[in-house]
Amino acid sequence: MKDSTRKWLWLLLYFVILLAPLLIVMIGPRPEPREFWRELSVALGFVGLALVGTQFIPTARLQILSNLFSMDEVYYYHLRAALVGFVLILAHPLILFMFNPTSVRLLNPMTAPARATFGVIAVLAMIGIMVTSIYRKQLNIKYEVWRTFHMIFAVVMVLTAMLHVLGVDYYLASPLQRGLWTVLTVVWLGLIVNTRLLKPVRQLSVPYKVTEIRPEVDYVWTLVIKPDGHDGLRFIPGQFVWLIIQRPPFAIRQHPFSIASSAEEHDHLEFTIGEAGDFTAKIGEVPVGARVYVDGPHGSFSIDKYDAPGYVFIAGGIGSPPIMSMIRTLADRGSDKPLWLFYGNVKYESIAYREELEALQDTLNLKVIHVLEKPSEDWEGESGFISAEILDRHLSQDRNDMIYFICGPVPMIGAMLTALKQIEVPLVNVHTEQYDMV
Ligand SMILES: Cc1cc2nc3c(=O)[nH]c(=O)nc-3n(C[C@H](O)[C@H](O)[C@H](O)COP(=O)(O)OP(=O)(O)OC[C@H]3O[C@@H](n4cnc5c(N)ncnc54)[C@H](O)[C@@H]3O)c2cc1C
Structure with missing residues (x-):
């Protein structure tokens, strides 16, 4: 089966899982309808929780998914879906408070029923996730510290949200509904247990x-x-x-x-x-x-995922390792496809793999274009940053048939996408990998 078909099938399955909480709500007996705003607030809470709960899937490092979807796609989706889920979850209590101001008393854990306090904890955990993820660098939180808290907040959020939903007991009255809802939560949390416990146990035997x-x-x-x-x-x-x-x-x-x-x-x-x-x-x-x-x-950032008559690689600094792997592999396979490597570095001395790349130009149909930000005076090659003009100067006329791979700092990836657009390369032919997750 083609990768694109498998991708669509997975997206379809994901969509079903995403809708599962709502489907569970709909299979049971319908309680008496209440005011519109109250129903709206509950619906937003359910959709938000479904969106946030399913975020355990893209972050579970499941090879079956990570070999199909690129990391950039996965994290792009994860960040945006979690943000939308957060807004919906936040809207749930805010709408309640707006239309029924006396319900604000539910915020007081001393007097409120436990189910309300679980809801408050879930929202606070969600706020914790969003603030530390969006402002990690500004708050000076170390990556590992952030990651530990991200995981703890996520587990607390999903567990307390489940206790809140089961405690409110309005839309999940039947045992079947409650059972299915619990199974769903166990599956979400099971993905974390797999990543953090089961997978490491398996890794112990393959050091x-x-x-x-x-x-x-x-x-x-x-x-x-x-x-x-x-x-x-x-x-x-x-x-x-x-x-x-x-x-x-x-x-x-x-x-x-x-x-x-x-x-x-x-x-x-x-x-x-x-x-x-x-x-x-x-x-x-x-x-x-x-x-x-x-x-x-x-990851799916690979020549083996996209067959083409030739490849164009664009690397910035330490973004070169995956590209080097592709070039080395093409050399080992005796490829004669036309290849270009646009390689941006600060200076000549900072070019990794310099001599090997030199030698590879003799064995492969490879053209390496070094672009130096701060070249020495006697440098005769390209200088500055990789630009549309530089790409245009070196690429052949059949550039639109090629597949492009870009890896480097985030601003460079953005600049390269703009440059490729300027020289009218279709962006569906362009694949990126960025090294900055949060
Ligand atoms: C898919 C991918 C492939 C990568 N391949 C390479 C490579 O081949 N060579 C290379 O030099 N670097 C690579 N990186 C970047 C590398 O992972 C980070 O530079 C490294 O983790 C920084 O750790 P640190 O503690 O030294 O620096 P820190 O100062 O802690 O981190 C610098 C930045 O790196 C990112 N980072 C830190 N820790 C992690 C982590 N555990 N997981 C994800 N991101 C993190 C954060 O965005 C952080 O702001 C890659 C990153 C990704 C996402």
Whole structure:
């Protein structure tokens, strides 16, 4: 079955799961209708909760989904769906308070029934999720701390919302409805248990060990790992994994890194890692022999997903590893397809894989266009940022038949999409991977 068909089938299934809470409400006996605003507020609460509850699916790192949908698609959807769910959930009590001001007393946990307090806790947890996610950087919250709280808030929110819904007992009067609602909540929370407990247990039996850590260029390292007592994993070039280094697989400290090595080499995995923060700053100190656990492969940012007469790669700085994996794989497969790599870096010395790329131009039908932000005076190549003019100058006339892969900092991805639009490349041919999740 084609990937696009599978994608549509999954979207259809997701839509059914999304509607499940409402379907459960509708299968039971209909209670007496109440005022319009009250019914509206309840309906918004149910839809909001359904939207938020199903967010456990895109974030569950399910390979069956992450190999179909790109990370950018998944996180784009997750952020927006959670935001819409949040607004709907917030509208639920606000509409109640507006049309029935005396109901504000339900906010007082000393006098309010438990079911109302559960609702209040659910809304507070949801506010916690939104504020810390939108303003994480401004609030100076470390990524791992944010992630831990994100998970705790999400579990608290769904559990207390379920207790609120069951406690109110208006639309879920029959045992069947209550049973189905409980099953739904268990499935949502089960996805977290799978990611945080079951998956790590499975990873314990397939460890890796570090066999090499070498400096690539300033502040950039290449880490090589080998499977320890098993066959390793198979991946398609461009995919990434979550690495857990020198910690048990249950650790919250897991970082996503693209596999940089060729998908045709099965005995080891290579990662090229730039120093960005507290974890990556110490990557050069990881000793040979250190234990590593791998969750993956994930992602659909890959030449193997999109057959084309040729490929155009655009990388900015440390965005090059997935692209390098694709180029190395094409070389191992003896490809003669036309390939372009537009590679933006600050200066000549910061170009990772420089010599290897030079050599690959002799074996592949590959044209590498280095674009340097701060070149030395004797630099004769392209300078500044990669632009529509630079792309136009180097790409051939059949550019619209090519498939494009862009990986780099978020602003660069936006600029490249604009540039490609300017030179009239259809954006359906363009695939992106950004390294900044929150
Ligand atoms: C799909 C994907 C593939 C990536 N591949 C590479 C790669 O091949 N090479 C490379 O150098 N970098 C890659 N990154 C980025 C890398 O994951 C982050 O730079 C790294 O996790 C930063 O961790 P830190 O603690 O050193 O820095 P911090 O200062 O803690 O983080 C810097 C930024 O990185 C992001 N980040 C931090 N921790 C995580 C985490 N656990 N999960 C997701 N994002 C996080 C946050 O947006 C944060 O603002 C990739 C990211 C993604 C999403």
